[in-house]
Amino acid sequence: MTAGAQVTSTLEQRAHAIRRTVLRMCRGRGQGYAGQGLSLADLMAVLYFDELRDHDHVVLSTGHSAIAVFAALHEQGVYELEELETYGMDGSRIEESPLEGTPGFEITGGSLGQGLSQAVGMALGERIKGSDGRVYCIVSDGELQEGQVWEAAMAASHHGLDNLVLLVDNNRIQADGDTAAVMGVEPIPAKLVAFGFAARRVDPHSIPELRAAFEEARSTAGRPSALVCETVPGRGVPSFEASQRVHYVRAPREVWDRALEELDRGEQARR
Amino acid sequence: MSAVAPPLVEAPFATALVELGRRRDDVVVLSADLSRYTDVLPFAEEFPRRFVQCGMAEANMMGIAGGLAKTGFLPIAVTYGVFATRRAYDQLAMALATGPSRGIVVAFLPGITTPFRATHQAIDDLALMRALPGMTVVDPADATELTAAVVFAEAQPGPVYLRGLRGAVPRLLDEADGLPTREVRSGAGAALISTGLGTQWALEAAALVDAAVLHVPVLKPIDAVAVAAFCRRYETVTTVENHSTVGGLGTAVSEVVASGGLGTRVHALGVPDAWAPAGSLQHIRAELGLDAESIARRAA
Ligand SMILES: Cc1ncc(C[n+]2csc(CCOP(=O)(O)OP(=O)(O)O)c2C)c(N)n1
Ligand SMILES: [Mg+2]
Numbered sequence: 001m002t003a004g005a006q007v008t009s010t011l012e013q014r015a016h017a018i019r020r021t022v023l024r025m026c027r028g029r030g031q032g033y034a035g036q037g038l039s040l041a042d043l044m045a046v047l048y049f050d051e052l053r054d055h056d057h058v059v060l061s062t063g064h065s066a067i068a069v070f071a072a073l074h075e076q077g078v079y080e081l082e083e084l085e086t087y088g089m090d091g092s093r094i095e096e097s098p099l100e101g102t103p104g105f106e107i108t109g110g111s112l113g114q115g116l117s118q119a120v121g122m123a124l125g126e127r128i129k130g131s132d133g134r135v136y137c138i139v140s141d142g143e144l145q146e147g148q149v150w151e152a153a154m155a156a157s158h159h160g161l162d163n164l165v166l167l168v169d170n171n172r173i174q175a176d177g178d179t180a181a182v183m184g185v186e187p188i189p190a191k192l193v194a195f196g197f198a199a200r201r202v203d204p205h206s207i208p209e210l211r212a213a214f215e216e217a218r219s220t221a222g223r224p225s226a227l228v229c230e231t232v233p234g235r236g237v238p239s240f241e242a243s244q245r246v247h248y249v250r251a252p253r254e255v256w257d258r259a260l261e262e263l264d265r266g267e268q269a270r271r
Numbered sequence: 272m273s274a275v276a277p278p279l280v281e282a283p284f285a286t287a288l289v290e291l292g293r294r295r296d297d298v299v300v301l302s303a304d305l306s307r308y309t310d311v312l313p314f315a316e317e318f319p320r321r322f323v324q325c326g327m328a329e330a331n332m333m334g335i336a337g338g339l340a341k342t343g344f345l346p347i348a349v350t351y352g353v354f355a356t357r358r359a360y361d362q363l364a365m366a367l368a369t370g371p372s373r374g375i376v377v378a379f380l381p382g383i384t385t386p387f388r389a390t391h392q393a394i395d396d397l398a399l400m401r402a403l404p405g406m407t408v409v410d411p412a413d414a415t416e417l418t419a420a421v422v423f424a425e426a427q428p429g430p431v432y433l434r435g436l437r438g439a440v441p442r443l444l445d446e447a448d449g450l451p452t453r454e455v456r457s458g459a460g461a462a463l464i465s466t467g468l469g470t471q472w473a474l475e476a477a478a479l480v481d482a483a484v485l486h487v488p489v490l491k492p493i494d495a496v497a498v499a500a501f502c503r504r505y506e507t508v509t510t511v512e513n514h515s516t517v518g519g520l521g522t523a524v525s526e527v528v529a530s531g532g533l534g535t536r537v538h539a540l541g542v543p544d545a546w547a548p549a550g551s552l553q554h555i556r557a558e559l560g561l562d563a564e565s566i567a568r569r570a571a
Pocket of ligand 1: 062171174246
């Protein structure tokens with residue numbers, strides 16, 4: 001195996017572990033943001049285990065996608081699985097949409113469409129300090145409908161924030177259904193380019209493609225970068241991909257057990 | 272407390288909205304990516320041309336509603352309370368509340384009726400809306416009042432902010448003319464004044480200590496005569512609301528008592544001046560001392 005292939009394989013194993021954690025978190029109460037967690041797993045693996053350095057920041061604007069971050073932080077040893085299985089339960093610190101101050105969450109996301117502004121502030125702050133700290137901001141396609149996102153995008157390019165990477169979770173669904181039917185946001189890359197970003201679409205389920213895109217972003221000078229990630233809701237669990245193309249999943253325990261089996265079968269096949 | 276659970280009415284707002292749509296062809300309903308979650312789908316299905324999906328863009332939705340008002344329609348902008356107010360406050364104020372044109376805003380997930388924390392709990396919406404000149408502010412207690420509130424809102428001359436309850440909503444109150452401030456329970460153990468879901472909680476508590484309950488569905492303009500008449504009878508009244516104790520019912524009652532020189536002590540229960548916890552309604556109520564037993568104890 002080449003060195004690159006070795007890294008890919010290790011990161012794929014991470015992504016698989018993250019997906020398992022996502023399903024176990026939802027199984028606790030029989031509900032949760034499973035679609036988002038599963039579809040962001042590969043991105044989380046690359047971001048947290050290949051890209052981020054100590055002084056970089058992750059800004060999760062899409063608060064309800066916290067499940068993916070929690071699962072990645074479990075891999076980093078920040079949270080125990082036992083605690084993560086209390087996801088969304090009364091009195092639990094593992095909230096479905098956590099606030100700033102919850103370990104691993106630098107801002108309060110979830111009142112959607114606000115995160116990119118704080119990411120711009122952080123990127124400016126790092127630059128003013130003379131630090132090479134980088135900021136990775138995750139927003140959903142639905143969030144792109146909020147005007148504030150575009151105010152922030154304008155500011156990011158006006159200030160030449162090449163230490164900022166916008167990661168768009170373009171899963172093409174939102175609360176009321178297909179994004180294209182609710183309020184079209186495409187063509188996202190062209191819009192971002194017009195706003196001064198270096199923007200491109202990425203297959204976020206290809207580890208090598210993600211790594212190459214991050215590499216390119218790191219070597220882009222003078223302007224912010226954007227990776228428009230064509231995420232597949234429920235990715236890794238074929239029955240979820242087929243039938244749970246929804247904002248929120250509620251299902252009895254057997255469904256989660258079966259999903260875990262499906263996931264493991266897929267991982268065995270990959271290996 | 273009565274052992275019999277109150278009857279539930281399925282999606283009373285959806286029904287009231289459809290009825291209004293059939294009665295008035297100038298009613299247009301707007302949603303910001305929450306039509307599935309705010310009981311407006313039946314209206315959207317029956318009147319697709321009078322339903323405007325704005326996407327997740329609340330500030331823009333208020334502006335679009337304002338434009339519809341200027342072209343002769345009665346816009347009803349429906350979303351969660353927290354986003355209708357904090358996210359789109361200026362737009363709501365300028366587009367719908369400076370008059371002479373006007374609109375209705377219906378705000379779901381009032382107070383602590385959401386499992387999420389600060390991001391979704393509309394604990395300051397009544398305060399914000401009360402502060403807007405000319406705004407009528409309504410917090411219905413049950414299915415009867417939510418239905419009546421739609422008719423009431425439609426008949427007002429100015430802008431209306433109406434809190435919504437979704438899905439199966441209990442029916443606690445008898446029908447009445449309009450939305451009267453009324454004593455919904457008499458009793459000698461304590462004096463409670465409540466609004467919205469707070470009235471459900473107050474009634475639960477009142478059953479434990481035989482309290483009187485004055486229900487105030489319209490916070491602004493408040494029925495100062497009825498509130499003063501009730502307060503005059505007591506040394507202390509306890510207000511109960513599904514909202515911050517800053518700026519909502521407790522404040523409105525205090526204003527009536529102070530400006531009338533009544534001297535009654537007002538003890539305000541609600542979400543204290545701190546961000547409330549996340550979780551089920553039952554859990555949050557217990558944490559905030561708003562479960563029936565705690566209210567009864569704090570009011571007695
Ligand atoms: C400002 C704001 N408006 C409305 C909501 C309610 N809401 C929560 S998720 C959501 C859908 C947003 O679309 P997206 O983030 O793309 O959803 P996903 O693909 O994760 O299902 C909405 C409207 C919110 N959280 N914040
Ligand atoms: Mg989406």
